Amino acid sequence: xEQIQFSKEELERYSRHLIIPEFNIEGQxxxxxxxxxxxxxxGLGSPLLLYLAAAGVGRIGIVDFDTVDASNLQRQVLFGxxxxxxxxxxxxxxxxxxxxxxxxxxxxxTKFTSANARDLxxxxxxxxxxxxxxxxxxxxxxxxxxxxxxxxYASIYRFEGQASVFNxxxxxxxxxxxxxxxxxxxxxxxxxxxxxxxxVIGVLPGILGSxxxxxxxxxxxxxxxxxxxxxxxxxxTGFTTRTMKVRKDPRNPLNGEYPxxxxxxxxxxxxxxxxxxxxxxxxxxxxxxxxxxxRDSGKEHVLIDVREPYEFGIAEMGGDLIPLATVxxxxxxxxxxxxxxVQCRSGARSAKAIRQLEDVHGYTNLVNxxxxxxxxxxxxxxxxxxx
Amino acid sequence: xxxxxxxxxxxKFTDGQGIFTEEAATVKDLLAxxxxxxxxxxxxxxxxxxxxxxxxxxYVGDEDIHALQGEDTVLQANDEVSIIPAIAGGV
Numbered sequence: 035x036e037q038i039q040f041s042k043e044e045l046e047r048y049s050r051h052l053i054i055p056e057f058n059i060e061g062q063x064x065x066x067x068x069x070x071x072x073x074x075x076x077g078l079g080s081p082l083l084l085y086l087a088a089a090g091v092g093r094i095g096i097v098d099f100d101t102v103d104a105s106n107l108q109r110q111v112l113f114g115x116x117x118x119x120x121x122x123x124x125x126x127x128x129x130x131x132x133x134x135x136x137x138x139x140x141x142x143x144t145k146f147t148s149a150n151a152r153d154l155x156x157x158x159x160x161x162x163x164x165x166x167x168x169x170x171x172x173x174x175x176x177x178x179x180x181x182x183x184x185x186x187y188a189s190i191y192r193f194e195g196q197a198s199v200f201n202x203x204x205x206x207x208x209x210x211x212x213x214x215x216x217x218x219x220x221x222x223x224x225x226x227x228x229x230x231x232x233x234v235i236g237v238l239p240g241i242l243g244s245x246x247x248x249x250x251x252x253x254x255x256x257x258x259x260x261x262x263x264x265x266x267x268x269x270x271t272g273f274t275t276r277t278m279k280v281r282k283d284p285r286n287p288l289n290g291e292y293p294x295x296x297x298x299x300x301x302x303x304x305x306x307x308x309x310x311x312x313x314x315x316x317x318x319x320x321x322x323x324x325x326x327x328x329r330d331s332g333k334e335h336v337l338i339d340v341r342e343p344y345e346f347g348i349a350e351m352g353g354d355l356i357p358l359a360t361v362x363x364x365x366x367x368x369x370x371x372x373x374x375x376v377q378c379r380s381g382a383r384s385a386k387a388i389r390q391l392e393d394v395h396g397y398t399n400l401v402n403x404x405x406x407x408x409x410x411x412x413x414x415x416x417x418x419x420x421x
Numbered sequence: 422x423x424x425x426x427x428x429x430x431x432x433k434f435t436d437g438q439g440i441f442t443e444e445a446a447t448v449k450d451l452l453a454x455x456x457x458x459x460x461x462x463x464x465x466x467x468x469x470x471x472x473x474x475x476x477x478x479x480y481v482g483d484e485d486i487h488a489l490q491g492e493d494t495v496l497q498a499n500d501e502v503s504i505i506p507a508i509a510g511g512v
Contacts (some may be wrong), residue, residue, distance in 0.1 A: 079512075193429060
């Protein structure tokens with residue numbers, strides 16, 4: 035560590051670290067001498083990257099394949115309106131370079147996949163997971179375990195957040211628990227919605243991503259006790275925090291007593307994504323142009339909107355609002371003698387509503403609106419807000 | 422009475438209720454009482470075989486029930502039981 039030197043500018047910049055007795059110039063040297071791969075530069079990745087760059091981590095890799103969208107700015111504080119439409123990894127590097135010119139920033143403008151995960155992870159000392167879906171969460175975890183890297187983890191849902199440190203090298207030479215010790219397998223698709231579907235309060239990833247940055251710095255410097263072996267939970271609605279113990283599971287397929295997995299797998303398949311659900315039968319459907327023609331010609335029909343009231347408040351197309359969870363009890367509002375068009379955001383929930391009504395009440399006059407209100411916005415009424 | 426904390430993703434099955442309180446001798450009894458009061462929750466907590474689903478952890482205090490007596494863990498009067506689901510959001 036002695037060979038790592040600081041310029042006058044750096045010493046001044048990092049002085050508030052240097053004067054903490056437990057941190058001092060040794061901690062700062064460790065930061066400068068280390069490298070971190072941040073996967074995802076969104077809600078969690080924004081504060082993570084800003085704080086790691088500001089703190090002086092010597093080399094930071096940024097993995098993201100997405101471009102900045104206007105709906106990101108509510109929480110992804112790395113970006114401004116000038117970044118909209120720009121590749122996130124590129125826009126992130128620009129912003130961070132202007133924050134700290136003394137560090138090296140590496141852009142990986144690509145999707146993090148089973149094909150490149152181990153190569154990317156191998157190039158860095160610590161990994162921070164700021165991704166947003168189960169397949170990638172398991173992929174990040176497995177790549178870190180297979181490459182012996184620490185995985186600093188956080189995830190969020192609406193008002194709730196979780197954080198932990200996985201696979202940390204412990205003083206006895208073993209590794210701490212990892213994500214698969216905590217959750218051996220993911221929930222089936224559709225049970226836990228993504229932020230795009232479920233929404234997220236913008237400050238929440240700011241809080242959890244900042245905690246992640248803190249844990250990354252602790253892992254690198256060795257200052258304090260990390261969240262290894264513990265899961266931190268934050269519920270913003272009641273402002274409650276809990277810290278739970280996480281133990282190693284001998285059945286862990288990566289590094290339990292009888293490991294069965296020695297390489298990365300197909301994580302979409304592992305998470306049940308793209309597997310056709312045989313029991314879901316097709317329903318009769320029309321597209322938005324046909325519905326427009328019905329309306330223009332005065333053809334008698336009823337439109338039912340099975341989304342939630344808060345979605346209705348963002349954009350609606352004149353339907354009668356009956357949320358999916360209540361359709362089966364709302365038959366007095368759903369006639370059987372005229373065509374009934376059922377609509378949601380993109381067409382999946384409305385198909386589900388139709389199946390339920392057909393199965394429970396024997397409806398035969400229901401048709402699904404293919405593509406839902408999103409397709410209506412795109413092709414018929416561009417004045418509606420997309421969400 | 423033991424208190425059960427229901428996480429946000431499952432509150433849509435409990436009419437938004439975040440805390441469930443019930444006189445129950447064991448974790449199993451408490452979960453069964455919850456599921457019988459909110460039947461929509463059942464498939465999200467249990468496999469068809471009746472075992473807890475693998476993306477759900479159940480804690481008594483800060484300890485995983487797997488490190489205690491599993492679902493047979495006996496509850497004390499003021500125990501706080503938490504259901505912790507896997508969540509994945511981040512952007």
